[in-house]
Amino acid sequence: MTSRTSKRKSTLGSIDIEGSRVSYEIYNGGLGKRYFDKLGQDLDKIIQVDVSTGVTETRGSVRGRAVKLAIEMKRRDIKHDDIIVMCSRTNTDQVIVVLAALFLGAILAPLDPEFNYKEVLDLMKQLKPKLVFGDSRTIPQFDRIFQAINMNITTVNFNPEVTGTVQFRKLLLTQKEDENFTPSFVENAKTRVAFILPTQGTTGLPKLICLSHENIFVQTVTFLELLGQPEKVISFFPISWFLQMILVCVTLERPVTRIIPTTFTERNACKIIHDFSIKHAILGTDYAMKMANSPAVKDYNLNCLRVVMIGTVNTMKHDVQTLRQLMPHVKFLQCYCLTETGCIAATRADSYSKSIIKPQTAIGPLTMNCRIRIVDPETRKGVGQNCYGELLYTGDGFMLGYLKQPDRTKECMEKGFFKTGDLGMVDEDGWLYVKGRIDDLIIIDDFKFCPLDLEEVIVTHPAVKEAVVIGNDKEIIALVKKLNKDVYLSTNKLQLKDEISPHQNASLSPLTNRMYHCLLPIVLMKSLVRPNGVVLLNYSSGISRGKTLIQHRLEFFSVV
Template structure:
């Protein structure tokens, strides 16, 4: 090994800790995802690609519909390279068909959460310049699409008929007993601008070839959550998306190949699910079993019926499984790996889940701007507890002092910064935000943590969530971890609030487990042995439910607003 290689090894301590068979310097595949999925369909057309509530779609069917939809988009809507097409769909077979069809036609995906309000959807579609919106004829969702059409935010709607996704006899039963839940697009005053998804596919148009420059052409314009302001459109190239898939694939050591089955209960419109629950398995010819939304009984029934072995999840979902008396070990016996992402995984949730399931519970970390995965615990062998694991193949990280901006050493806390082929091209039409997102070519994550001598990464908190209390740094996650060790606490979220004496002070919001009770005084007494005086919450507020983002991540935004209104004397 030459001096240069030795120097690089020193800068990448994680390489020595890599599980056997994984090479950090392995070649990263950047073949566009739609090309990969169509190749997978051609390899085994009779295998099942999608399972939706018991109804199945083979890889052959999937390919036929992707190609037909791409042909319709080109010939009837003029979709070409650079066209923005918005998807507002829950997890159904329509989503992957539409997603890959748009990419095959040369367009760019703009994901829209069906639970967003019309003003939020108006901002995204207008900012992106999306002329077409693909959605469902379920009344609650269709009404939003119709409002966007009426306001001129989009020019055309393509509407999927929800019963078409259902297997017999569920399709018949839905049509009989749930008809009131369906909209009637043909009766809309804007019917002339509305097309039926099924009709477009039935025309079986052949799309023309589109030459993709993977490094430059944008596959997905993914809008950030907007918890701290107006959502920004992260520009993810075809190479960004494909690179992260390749990195995850190598990290999985065959996990995402048949006969595996991957559970998609997290919504595809979220970047984590789009990559880990859909793109990676389908491009490897692996079955994806879907739920349109999270319901514990439905998830347990799905696991029992399908014997799925891979469960990407968020901590609140894992907590729901771990705490529910109805979730028995036999429901989870098929699980080999659960991958936690989207938020920090509390140690108490990890321990509680381990009592229900023998599956490896691997915590990962990523962000929209990195397509999204940066680090992950090993998926086949045990990893260091409380760590988000190691950087994926081809991914470089460093930690930089928040104040001095100097690179810090092993074990020292700083802002995590990332380099790799999965890192976005920038934000759409927002050069100021793009410049702010990078430091010397490194993506700034806004997360504080450190790397240990073995290369394992540990996060402490978000920079924006850091509480400066009497001049000392207080991390909400430290307080949350301490609270979660109390047997009565089911969920907790800690924010910083203005304080005349200390500048800022922590306030904890707590949801108790059903049938449990504890007073604020007793809880503070419990915390006294776990936290220092500066970290002790100024106030503990008990709530029946804690606000969550639309993928189930605990949200601080609403709590800050609620506390501010309370202090201002507003109801």
């Protein structure tokens, strides 16, 4: 497939940008039937390798185990459109649950194992699952929740050593593989829900997003087009994350091997990539930067690595420059992806050379069957190319809606387009650029700018490792983390007047001994702000540009 960018005039006078138009046909019957047939074509090929346990499994083994589980789940009265929850650390048994649910026409809702009690409680009230799969770390929390809301739900434990629970492997032993097994037939793949995925990186409770069988199929095709037909792929993210679920489905669609790693550390990542000769990795920007800057890169031969997928909203020009300098043989592909929309734009492996001559903040052209519009955040009128505004989206990747929240689904739409809430721009070649959340814009004297603009300048200072900019309508503060503890800053303010607009005068306070002063937006945190507008905070975690400013304040800092 080739990408062809087209433009058409909208009714609002703006230019709508479209990705390539591609015709495709999904099997009648949905993903369960499709994957059952696909796995049967390459039974002996490796589909997954668990680094921590050494378990290697073929496509035939995965299909056989999934059939056994589907038969047992059916015996337990799991049927079409019943919701199955899965919440555990990544393991080889998760794909069995994915397949078994699809075989029965049930709906799988994978949750992040890092969700807290309040988040999981809220999600359980919405989902009302018939069955829950977890591990020794998450099941105790589920037991507390089900007792609190008076729900009698069976939980299945992936860990075999835990007594007093329904153990996953023993569950499979109760059934034999049926050679005559036939997956359930899904009538309308375009409108039937296959997965319910939670949103990531939100400031409130996670929302639940319904994705259809056809939606997932389209995203697997897009994924394969971007990476260029990979053989082995490694990813450190949980299966509840959209791209990780798509990766799992890619391995069911094609003979691609998924490498299941141990917990991410720079050395672990380098060692695994070296040991398994991995060419393709989904790392995100933070992990990619940590690995590229680590001494471990020199301890292992990583010449095998060819393609790394990184993030977008939390990716700076400085990050892209650094990655390209430290690992010049690797193609770092930017990807702009939301759970609600799928992948909207990305750099493709086969056209990576074009991204080299573009500004480092360029993401790439739009993906297939995708259409976007850029509008002024206030007037809602369309803006031309090379102008930033709110990014609106419509296309085949769009969700069915938020679970049981039709009003919320309706609120996020505007004239048939999804309001992403992100600040985007399209250049004359149809390449997309995204600066961050519109809600994070800081307005002083009617001048608007994105915190990312300041952060880009601050991190170029030789003493700075990371920076996060926050502010209100009067002042701007940058939270700055030093490159290392031995770096001495002779002043409490970094002078960057030559690089920063007169409107953006910032007081840049380095983090020292875990304690510093920080101004909080008075509108959002009024109860915590002292008369002089300053709150003393205790630093308790790392800085992450991928999170919104509200999350930095509420999650990582506590008033002392």
